[in-house]
Amino acid sequence: MADALIFFTNPMSRGRIVRWMLEETGCAYRTEVLAFGPEMKAPGYRAVNPMGKVPAILHEGVVVTEAAAICAYLADAFPQARLAPPPGDPRRGTYYRWMFFAAGPVEAAVSNKSLGFEVPSERQAMIGYGSLESVLDALEYAVSQSEYIAGDQFSAADVYVGAQIGWGMMFGTIEKRPAFEAYWNRIGNRPAALRAREIDDALLPPKA
Structure with missing residues (x-):
C-alpha cells in the first residue's frame, strides 16, 4: 500500500x-x-x-x-x-564511505562556497573538510575508481553522490571536471532519475 x-x-x-x-x-x-x-x-x-x-x-x-x-x-x-552491497560484502564500506563523505564534507564545502565563505588557509585544520579544492579532489577520486561508487553495481550511494554532483555542476557550485561529467552522464539519465525529475518538475509552481 x-x-x-x-x-x-x-x-x-x-x-x-x-x-x-x-x-x-x-x-x-x-x-x-x-x-x-x-x-x-x-x-x-x-x-x-x-x-x-x-x-x-x-x-x-x-x-x-x-x-x-x-x-x-x-x-x-x-x-x-x-541498491546496497549486502552486509559482509567489502564493498559496503566503500558505499558508506562516499555516501557520507558527500553528506558531510561535500555538503559543507559547497554550501560555504554558495554563501561566499572561504576557510582561511591557516584555519583549514580546524574545519572537517579543509578546503573545497581538497574535497573536490577526493570526490573526483571516488567517481574515477570504477563505473559506480561501490564497484560495478549502481547503489544508493550513486543516487546521493550523483545528485550532489549533478546539482552542483548545474548551479556552478561544483566545477565541471571531466570525471564529474562522465560520472553524471553514466547515472543521470537512468529511467528512475528521469521519472523522478518529471514528477517533481510537474509539482513546481507555474512560472510568472
Whole structure:
C-alpha cells in the first residue's frame, strides 16, 4: 500500500534526491508536498521532523529524515532493488564511505562556497573538510575508481553522490571536471532519475 510509506517533500528541495531513490526502489509511496514557511513549520509536521524541513519519510511507523540517511534506509528496507552491497560484502564500506563523505564534507564545502565563505588557509585544520579544492579532489577520486561508487553495481550511494554532483555542476557550485561529467552522464539519465525529475518538475509552481 502506498500509505505504508509517506514521503514529505517540496519540489524545490533536497527531496528531489529522495524522490529519485524512491523511484529506484520501485516501492509504492504517497507524497505529501509541503510549502516552505508556516506549513513546513506547523506543529503537525514538526511532530515528524522537529527541524521543520524536508525531506522526510514515514515508513511503517518509522520516521527518517536527512537525505543521505533516507537513501541508506530505503536501500536496506527494499533489498530486492539491490541498491546496497549486502552486509559482509567489502564493498559496503566503500558505499558508506562516499555516501557520507558527500553528506558531510561535500555538503559543507559547497554550501560555504554558495554563501561566499572561504576557510582561511591557516584555519583549514580546524574545519572537517579543509578546503573545497581538497574535497573536490577526493570526490573526483571516488567517481574515477570504477563505473559506480561501490564497484560495478549502481547503489544508493550513486543516487546521493550523483545528485550532489549533478546539482552542483548545474548551479556552478561544483566545477565541471571531466570525471564529474562522465560520472553524471553514466547515472543521470537512468529511467528512475528521469521519472523522478518529471514528477517533481510537474509539482513546481507555474512560472510568472
